[in-house]
Amino acid sequence: MNTSTPPRLPVGARIRELADRLWNAVAAGDEYTATDIVLRALDDGIDPESVLLDVIATVQGRAGEEWAANRISVAQEHAATSINERAVAALALHPTARQMPYRGRITVACVDGEWHALPARLVAEVLKLRGWQVDYLGAQVPAPHLISHLHTTQADAVALSSSIATRLPAAHAAITACQAVGVPVLVGGAAFGPDGRYARLLGAQAWAPDARAAADRLAAGPLPRPRGDHQQMDDLPHLADQEYTMVARSSDSLVRTVLLALEDAFPAMRGYDDMQRERTAEDLAHIVEFLATALYVGDEGLFTWFITWTARILQARGVPVQSLPPALNLFARELKDFPRASRTLHRGIEALATDHPTAGTPA
Missing domain, CATH: 3.40.50.280 (Cobalamin-binding domain)
Structure with a gap:
C-alpha cells in the first residue's frame, strides 16, 4: 500500500485554490473560515506577501466585480470587505509576518x-x-x-x-x-x-x-x-477660469434644478417612487462630482469614462440608460456660460451614443 504524501500542487495552483476557497467563505459571510484559511496558508509556508496580494486582494477585487455586475448587493460587498480586513489583521499577527x-x-x-x-x-x-x-x-x-x-x-x-x-x-x-x-x-x-x-x-x-x-x-x-x-x-493653470470652483460650489442647486426638470425630459420618471427619486438624485450628484473633478484635472476623458461606466452599472441593475442623455443636456443648459463644463457634458453625451446607441431612445 502506498502511504507516501500526495504531491503538492505548484505554488501558483495553490494560490488560486486558496483564493477560490477564501472567496467561498467571504461570499458566505463566514469570517471564521476565512481567517482560518489565511492562517493555515501561512502555517503551510505560503509567503505572507502572496497571501495578502494574490489571495486576499484578489478576492476583494472579485467582490467589486460581483457588485458591478449586480450579483451581490452593496451590503454584501461591504461585508466582504470587512471579512477581508479581519483576515489581513489576523495575517499581520502571524509569526511569519513579523x-x-x-x-x-x-x-x-x-x-x-x-x-x-x-x-x-x-x-x-x-x-x-x-x-x-x-x-x-x-x-x-x-x-x-x-x-x-x-x-x-x-x-x-x-x-x-x-x-x-x-x-x-x-x-x-x-x-x-x-x-x-x-x-x-x-x-x-x-x-x-x-x-x-x-x-x-x-x-x-x-x-x-x-x-x-x-x-x-x-x-x-x-x-x-x-x-x-x-x-x-x-x-493646474487651467483652474484660473474658476469653472471647477463654481460647479463644485453650486452642486446642490444644480442637482435640485435638474431633478425637477428631468420629469419633463424623461416622462418615465413620473412613475418613480420615493426611493427611486432618491437614487436618481444620488446619481445626479455623482455626475456633478465627476464633472467638477474632470474640470479640476482638465481631462474630459475622466468624465466620459465615468458616464459610460455608469451606463453599464445602470444596465446591470435594469435601470434605463435613456435617462442619462436628458440629464446631461439639462446640466449643459444650466452651465451654458461655462465653456469647459458644457464641452465636457457634450463629450459625455457623444460617448453614450457610441457605447449605448439606444441611450437616446425615449423609454
Missing part, C-alpha cells in the same frame, strides 16, 4: 473623503513585510491631521491611497501639504488613473499601480525631495 524594521519610516493614509481603506492597508502590511516601520492612519485622513502627524514622526515618505477620482482635489491638497513640509509622496489607487496620469499631473514624486510596485519603488531608493517653492496652482 519583521523588525530596518529600512526607514513610511506613513500610509487614505486621502480625505476616501473610505476605501483596504488597498492602503495592504500597502502598509506589505511595507512592514519588506522591513519598513509603518504608521498606518486608515481611511479619510484630513490633510491638517496628516501634516500634524508628519511633524511628530519624521517619516521618510508618505504613501497616499485613493480609489475614487472625485477625491483627486483632496489628494492634490494633501500632496502639496506634505511637500510643503519636505516629505515626498508616493500615490496609488484607481483614482490616479491606470497609468498614473493624475499622479504626475498633481505633482506626486512617484506613483505605483499596486502594493507590490509601491514596495519595490520605495526599496529602490529615496524618493526625490520636494521643491521648496512648489505652489499648487503651478500644476
Whole structure:
C-alpha cells in the first residue's frame, strides 16, 4: 500500500485554490473560515506577501466585480470587505509576518473623503513585510491631521491611497501639504488613473499601480525631495477660469434644478417612487462630482469614462440608460456660460451614443 504524501500542487495552483476557497467563505459571510484559511496558508509556508496580494486582494477585487455586475448587493460587498480586513489583521499577527524594521519610516493614509481603506492597508502590511516601520492612519485622513502627524514622526515618505477620482482635489491638497513640509509622496489607487496620469499631473514624486510596485519603488531608493517653492496652482493653470470652483460650489442647486426638470425630459420618471427619486438624485450628484473633478484635472476623458461606466452599472441593475442623455443636456443648459463644463457634458453625451446607441431612445 502506498502511504507516501500526495504531491503538492505548484505554488501558483495553490494560490488560486486558496483564493477560490477564501472567496467561498467571504461570499458566505463566514469570517471564521476565512481567517482560518489565511492562517493555515501561512502555517503551510505560503509567503505572507502572496497571501495578502494574490489571495486576499484578489478576492476583494472579485467582490467589486460581483457588485458591478449586480450579483451581490452593496451590503454584501461591504461585508466582504470587512471579512477581508479581519483576515489581513489576523495575517499581520502571524509569526511569519513579523519583521523588525530596518529600512526607514513610511506613513500610509487614505486621502480625505476616501473610505476605501483596504488597498492602503495592504500597502502598509506589505511595507512592514519588506522591513519598513509603518504608521498606518486608515481611511479619510484630513490633510491638517496628516501634516500634524508628519511633524511628530519624521517619516521618510508618505504613501497616499485613493480609489475614487472625485477625491483627486483632496489628494492634490494633501500632496502639496506634505511637500510643503519636505516629505515626498508616493500615490496609488484607481483614482490616479491606470497609468498614473493624475499622479504626475498633481505633482506626486512617484506613483505605483499596486502594493507590490509601491514596495519595490520605495526599496529602490529615496524618493526625490520636494521643491521648496512648489505652489499648487503651478500644476493646474487651467483652474484660473474658476469653472471647477463654481460647479463644485453650486452642486446642490444644480442637482435640485435638474431633478425637477428631468420629469419633463424623461416622462418615465413620473412613475418613480420615493426611493427611486432618491437614487436618481444620488446619481445626479455623482455626475456633478465627476464633472467638477474632470474640470479640476482638465481631462474630459475622466468624465466620459465615468458616464459610460455608469451606463453599464445602470444596465446591470435594469435601470434605463435613456435617462442619462436628458440629464446631461439639462446640466449643459444650466452651465451654458461655462465653456469647459458644457464641452465636457457634450463629450459625455457623444460617448453614450457610441457605447449605448439606444441611450437616446425615449423609454
